[in-house]
Each structure stands twice: as C-alpha cells, then as structure tokens.
Amino acid sequence: MATVELKNIRKAWATAMAVDGLDLTISDGEFVAILGPSGCGKSTTLFMLSGVYLPTSGDILFDGSRVNDVEARHRNVGIVFQSYALYPHMSALQNIMFPLRFQKVPDAETRAREMADLVQVGELLDRRPSELSGGQQQRIALARALVKRPNLLLLDEPLSNLDATLRLTMRAEIRRITHELGVTTILVTHDQLEATTMADRVICMNAGRIEQEGSAEDLYLRPRTLFVAGFIGSPPINLIEGKRPELKLSGIPVQSGLEDSVTIGIRPEMLKAADHGLPATVSYVEPMGRETLTTVDTVIGPLRMLEAVAVPRWRRDEQILLNFDAEDSMVFDTSGKRIDGANVRLLEIPGA
Ligand code: ADP
Ligand code: MG
Numbered sequence: 001m002a003t004v005e006l007k008n009i010r011k012a013w014a015t016a017m018a019v020d021g022l023d024l025t026i027s028d029g030e031f032v033a034i035l036g037p038s039g040c041g042k043s044t045t046l047f048m049l050s051g052v053y054l055p056t057s058g059d060i061l062f063d064g065s066r067v068n069d070v071e072a073r074h075r076n077v078g079i080v081f082q083s084y085a086l087y088p089h090m091s092a093l094q095n096i097m098f099p100l101r102f103q104k105v106p107d108a109e110t111r112a113r114e115m116a117d118l119v120q121v122g123e124l125l126d127r128r129p130s131e132l133s134g135g136q137q138q139r140i141a142l143a144r145a146l147v148k149r150p151n152l153l154l155l156d157e158p159l160s161n162l163d164a165t166l167r168l169t170m171r172a173e174i175r176r177i178t179h180e181l182g183v184t185t186i187l188v189t190h191d192q193l194e195a196t197t198m199a200d201r202v203i204c205m206n207a208g209r210i211e212q213e214g215s216a217e218d219l220y221l222r223p224r225t226l227f228v229a230g231f232i233g234s235p236p237i238n239l240i241e242g243k244r245p246e247l248k249l250s251g252i253p254v255q256s257g258l259e260d261s262v263t264i265g266i267r268p269e270m271l272k273a274a275d276h277g278l279p280a281t282v283s284y285v286e287p288m289g290r291e292t293l294t295t296v297d298t299v300i301g302p303l304r305m306l307e308a309v310a311v312p313r314w315r316r317d318e319q320i321l322l323n324f325d326a327e328d329s330m331v332f333d334t335s336g337k338r339i340d341g342a343n344v345r346l347l348e349i350p351g352a
Pocket of ligand 2: 042044
C-alpha cells in the first residue's frame with residue numbers, strides 16, 4: 001500500500017503531448033478514478049505509474065520516494081487491462097501464479113488460491129481462459145494483479161468488455177475486494193457512471209490535463225468548466241450559446257464584456273413544464289423506465305427535459321411552456337470557465 005504523487009508529469013510523443021503537466025496526490029488506500037474521453041492521456045498516465053513508459057519530465061513518488069528510475073518489475077504495481085491479457089495456454093491457477101514466478105515465494109500456490117477465493121473463482125482454477133466467461137476471466141485477471149500484494153492497483157477500463165449486468169456486479173465486486181485489501185487503486189475509465197459509482201474521488205481529465213477533481217457530486221453540481229459540465233451527466237446538459245433576448249443574464253461583471261459571448265447550461269432535469277414560460281414544441285419522447293426524456297424545439301434551440309415519470313406526459317407535436325429556476329442554471333465564459341455566481345432566468349414573453 002502506498003501514497004502516490006505525480007508532480008508536473010509530462011509525456012510527449014512525436015505526434016502528441018499525451019500528458020501535459022499532471023499534478024496529483026493519492027492517499028494510502030484511496031480509490032481514485034481518472035475519467036475522460038478517449039485519447040485524453042489516461043492509459044499513458046497508468047503506464048508511467050507502472051514503469052512501462054518514462055515521463056518526458058516530472059516526478060513520480062511512491063511513499064515519498066522518487067521511482068522514475070525504478071524498473072517496472074521492482075515497483076510492485078498490479079495492472080488489469082481492458083482485454084484481461086490472460087495467457088491462453090495456461091490454466092487459471094498458472095495465470096494467477098505467473099507474477100510470482102521469479103520470486104522465492106515458498107507458498108506461491110497457497111497465496112494464489114487465497115486470492116482466487118477472494119475474487120470467487122476458487123472452483124475454476126484448472127480451466128483455461130477459453131473455458132471461462134468474460135466475467136470469470138476478469139476475476140482471474142484481478143487475482144493475478146493482486147497476488148504480489150501490490151503497493152498500487154491500476155485498472156485500465158477493466159469493465160468495458162463486459163455486458164451491462166455483469167458490469168454492475170463487477171463494479172461492486174472490485175470495490176469489495178479493494179476495500180478488503182486496503183490497496184491504493186487507480187481506475188481509468190471513459191464511463192462517468194463507472195467512475196462516480198466506484199471511486200472516492202474522481203479526476204476529470206481532458207487533453208492531457210486535469211479539468212477538475214472532486215466527489216461525483218462536486219463534478220455534477222459544481223462543474224468549474226464547460227467541458228466538465230458537458231462530460232458529466234446523462235442525458236447531457238443543455239447548452240445554449242450566446243445572449244438571447246428571451247433570457248436575462250445576471251451576476252456577470254458589467255465591464256467584462258462577456259454578456260454577448262457566454263454559454264448557458266441547464267441540466268435536463270431542471271427544466272419543468274409550467275403555466276408560463278418558454279413556448280416549446282415536443283419533437284421526441286423517450287420513456288427510460290422510471291424517467292421520461294422529452295426533446296423539444298424552442299426559439300433558443302432544441303432542449304432536453306428529463307421528468308421523473310414512467311408514463312410520458314407529452315405527445316409529439318404538443319405545445320408546452322417550459323421554465324426553470326435561475327439558481328439551477330450555469331454560465332460559462334468564452335474560454336469555457338464557469339463564471340462564479342452568474343446565472344440566467346427566463347423573461348416573460350408577451351403573448352406566450
Ligand atoms: P486514453 O487512454 O485516455 O484513451 P492514451 O493515453 O492512450 O489515451 O493516449 C493519449 C494520446 O497519446 C493519444 O493522442 C494517443 O494517440 C497518443 N499515444 C498513446 N500511446 C502512444 C504511443 N505509444 N506512441 C505515440 N502516441 C501515443
Ligand atoms: Mg486508454
């Protein structure tokens with residue numbers, strides 16, 4: 001178990017700056033998720049932590065000691081890849097024992113069997129990977145990553161190849177196992193739900209940099225940038241560009257000259273049908289179980305409204321009026337930064 005620090009880490013490829021100045025401290029035993037779109041530098045960051053890639057600049061510290069020059073096999077880091085990467089010609093037991101092959105561990109097999117029990121594959125140890133389901137292979141890969149009792153567990157999109165039900169089970173399982181072992185864990189994912197349900201803290205990354213870090217709630221309710229507001233939340237936030245005569249902005253410094261070029265964000269569940277407000281024509285209705293998503297056309301563009309009803313309230317082409325509370329809106333400047341304290345309200349529209 002270890003405290004992990006990244007200090008101004010950069011990784012430049014010939015074609016791209018994959019990681020561009022990452023500063024991050026992870027406490028002993030913490031479970032952190034690095035969340036971001038494909039290509040933002042998540043895997044590159046993991047490979048630098050594991051010792052496969054050298055950073056172009058910056059320092060990596062485990063428990064306060066610099067490990068930049070420590071070879072991968074001496075860092076004692078366990079990794080689970082998206083593809084599991086099990087050895088096809090070996091049994092499950094041999095796969096789990098593989099990381100111990102160069103170590104003089106007298107009880108290697110006992111340890112492997114204990115780990116197999118922890119991840120609940122104790123009955124499957126004679127099988128080859130081809131005789132195991134995706135979920136079972138995932139558990140074997142997890143046992144193999146943990147058998148050396150690593151300082152740090154790295155999980156690179158570990159659930160992407162599983163079907164939806166199994167993904168739910170494995171989310172909870174991975175949490176149970178890492179909690180039981182108390183191992184410091186970094187999960188890398190592009191899936192916001194995976195990050196927010198599993199991690200104590202979510203690091204939202206974009207183009208090689210950290211956009212924002214915090215709890216799931218921080219990122220959802222208090223995004224500091226347009227990127228975070230747009231990336232977190234499903235269905236996604238409504239974004240309205242520029243100043244509109246129907247909307248009254250407030251809280252924007254008068255001298256800033258920002259009024260005309262802002263982007264306004266309103267989450268779909270914050271829009272409500274009302275007896276006065278913005279005229280809207282229903283264009284699409286999507287029942288989603290407990291909730292219904294309704295897409296409408298308005299003078300400020302198409303908007304998504306999410307209502308906590310199982311039975312749709314509206315029909316296609318129906319005319320409704322929409323409203324929202326000013327405090328539920330967000331305003332972003334041209335650089336994508338949220339303007340603190342700024343919000344927007346709907347002006348009364350004559351004749352509506
Ligand atoms: P993610 O895991 O977030 O999808 P990656 O860390 O794999 O992103 O990649 C970040 C960027 O670095 C991408 O632009 C990718 O094309 C580039 N990259 C990753 N690995 C290499 C490599 N071995 N050689 C050159 N470019 C790479
Ligand atoms: Mg990746």
